[in-house]
Amino acid sequence: xxxxxxxxxxxxxxxxxxxxxxxxxxxxxxxxxxxxxxxxxxxxxxxxxxxxxxxxxxxxxxxxxxxxxxxxxxxxxxxxxxxxxxxxxxxxxxxxxxxxxxxxxxxxxxxxxxxxxxxxxxxxxxxxxxxxxxxxxxxxxxxxxxxxxxxxxxxxxxxxxxxxxxxxxxxxxxxxxxxxxxxxxxxxxxxxxxxxxxxxxxxxxxxxxxxxxxxxxxxxxxxxxxxxxxxxxxxxxxxxxxxxxxxxxxxxxxxxxxxxxxxxxxxxxxxxxxxxxxxxxxxxxxxxxxxxxxxxxxxxxxxxxxxx
Amino acid sequence: xxxxxxxxxxxxxxxxxxxxxxxxxxxxxxxxxxxxxxxxxxxxxxxxxxxxxxxxxxxxxxxxxxxxxxxxxxxxxxxxxxxxxxxxxxxxxxxxxxxxxxxxxxxxxxxxxxxxxxxxxxxxxxxxxxxxxxxxxxxxxxxxxxxxxxxxxxxxxxxxxxxxxxxxxxxxxxxxxxxxxxxxxxxxxxxxxxxxxxxxxxxxxxxxxxxxxxxxxxxxxxxxxxxxxxxxxxxxxx
Numbered sequence: 001x002x003x004x005x006x007x008x009x010x011x012x013x014x015x016x017x018x019x020x021x022x023x024x025x026x027x028x029x030x031x032x033x034x035x036x037x038x039x040x041x042x043x044x045x046x047x048x049x050x051x052x053x054x055x056x057x058x059x060x061x062x063x064x065x066x067x068x069x070x071x072x073x074x075x076x077x078x079x080x081x082x083x084x085x086x087x088x089x090x091x092x093x094x095x096x097x098x099x100x101x102x103x104x105x106x107x108x109x110x111x112x113x114x115x116x117x118x119x120x121x122x123x124x125x126x127x128x129x130x131x132x133x134x135x136x137x138x139x140x141x142x143x144x145x146x147x148x149x150x151x152x153x154x155x156x157x158x159x160x161x162x163x164x165x166x167x168x169x170x171x172x173x174x175x176x177x178x179x180x181x182x183x184x185x186x187x188x189x190x191x192x193x194x195x196x197x198x199x200x201x202x203x204x205x206x207x208x209x210x211x212x213x214x215x216x217x218x219x220x221x222x223x224x225x226x227x228x229x230x231x232x233x234x235x236x237x238x239x240x241x242x243x244x245x246x247x248x249x250x251x252x253x254x255x256x257x258x259x260x261x262x263x264x265x266x267x268x269x270x271x272x273x274x275x276x277x278x279x280x281x282x283x284x285x286x287x288x289x290x291x292x293x294x295x296x297x298x299x300x301x302x303x304x305x306x307x308x
Numbered sequence: 309x310x311x312x313x314x315x316x317x318x319x320x321x322x323x324x325x326x327x328x329x330x331x332x333x334x335x336x337x338x339x340x341x342x343x344x345x346x347x348x349x350x351x352x353x354x355x356x357x358x359x360x361x362x363x364x365x366x367x368x369x370x371x372x373x374x375x376x377x378x379x380x381x382x383x384x385x386x387x388x389x390x391x392x393x394x395x396x397x398x399x400x401x402x403x404x405x406x407x408x409x410x411x412x413x414x415x416x417x418x419x420x421x422x423x424x425x426x427x428x429x430x431x432x433x434x435x436x437x438x439x440x441x442x443x444x445x446x447x448x449x450x451x452x453x454x455x456x457x458x459x460x461x462x463x464x465x466x467x468x469x470x471x472x473x474x475x476x477x478x479x480x481x482x483x484x485x486x487x488x489x490x491x492x493x494x495x496x497x498x499x500x501x502x503x504x505x506x507x508x509x510x511x512x513x514x515x516x517x518x519x520x521x522x523x524x525x526x527x528x529x530x531x532x533x534x535x536x537x538x539x540x541x542x543x544x545x546x
Contacts, residue, residue, distance in 0.1 A: 213399050215397075218386075219359065219391065220386065220458075223383045224383075226383075
């Protein structure tokens with residue numbers, strides 16, 4: 001006699017939840033796909049902002065390690081004026097670590113940093129870059145009143161055009177990074193909410209599809225946990241998959257960009273393609289998807305339970 | 309085991325399904341509930357399963373007042389009741405075995421026991437050979453028997469059936485009554501709603517007759533002729 005095929009027995013409640021969640025996701029694959037894509041898009045946007053902000057932050061940190069004052073001289077500065085300025089710095093130990101950048105070196109640096117503009121710079125009749133002194137200073141000194149008074153005095157020396165501080169730049173960049181983070185979180189948050197509502201609707205549709213089954217479950221004594229569990233897990237899975245897809249696409253885009261764009265114009269792309277997100281942020285992005293998915297399914301499951 | 313105290317159920321101002329019903333069914337009893345279509349049989353059964361609540365009066369089942377039972381306790385209450393629905397309520401996407409196994413999962417029965425219990429329940433209704441069939445591949449009578457197997461699978465304290473022989477031929481109906489009688493002998497209190505008077509006539513059981521939502525008659529169905537064997541009284545005749 002031919003043996004009957006082995007029936008499929010779920011080993012425990014969690015296995016049952018997981019099996020059901022996967023099956024339901026597969027059954028309504030089109031709507032589930034939309035929900036996953038929505039989550040992925042929102043987290044991709046958030047991830048992109050985080051990535052840019054992260055790389056800018058790293059660049060700023062690098063600059064902060066070498067806090068500098070740049071003293072630009074007039075283009076027509078005389079050698080005497082230049083020597084006088086140099087002597088002034090030499091007389092003050094906090095400004096003594098200095099390096100003179102002549103017009104030619106300034107032009108060369110521009111060509112190195114902005115390779116795609118190098119050709120334009122080469123066609124100029126006259127070198128427009130002024131000579132300057134770059135002074136490395138102790139980062140702890142920069143905010144002191146005596147130091148500020150000293151730089152104010154340097155500003156009045158003959159032959160000196162401008163005195164610029166790196167930390168003003170970095171402060172501005174910090175503000176930009178903060179803004180990028182806020183925009184990223186706000187845009188990502190709004191999109192994640194939209195994605196959560198999409199998931200809520202997907203789960204609601206699935207619950208309507210299974211309403212007879214839910215009724216039977218209630219009548220035979222299934223607890224709300226047993227009924228809701230697979231639906232909650234379904235949203236959670238969709239959110240997690242969406243988060244993983246977002247991180248995957250972001251990584252692909254980043255590494256492709258790093259290979260193709262970064263070498264062509266070193267400064268800007270070098271900043272943006274410095275390094276990918278740290279693992280903590282990758283995990284946070286994926287967990288963000290998980291939470292959005294769970295929230296979406298919780299919304300619809302809660303609402304349907306109230307209606308029941 | 310089942311107590312109704314002045315129970316009235318109105319669905320709206322113009323339709324009253326049950327009028328001031330008072331009766332009780334003791335533990336271990338086997339009771340037939342009969343009456344014409346629309347008499348209120350299904351409504352009464354729904355009240356016992358707490359699918360609906362009474363408009364007036366109290367329903368107490370196994371010591372629990374169903375008017376005041378907490379929503380969170382409802383699943384645990386329902387697990388003590390085996391219900392055979394008129395429309396079977398089988399899950400179509402699940403096989404016969406999975407329909408039964410699912411109940412065992414709900415009841416937190418260890419998975420190791422699923423196969424044994426499901427097989428035993430299906431064997432009792434002579435359907436163990438259709439373990440892997442889907443409900444839609446079965447005849448109405450077979451679906452009915454799967455629904456009965458599902459209701460019996462955990463030896464419920466109370467077994468309720470709404471027209472369980474509605475889709476069956478007389479011989480199969482007798483077999484089904486025998487299954488309920490077996491469950492009754494194992495300790496389940498049985499309430500079986502049917503409008504099949506032939507089934508009741510020689511049963512020797514208590515019969516509650518409903519008409520227009522009221523109890524019109526309540527008696528023991530005494531066989532007109534003495535049965536050849538006492539088994540007939542208990543529905544055990546083969």
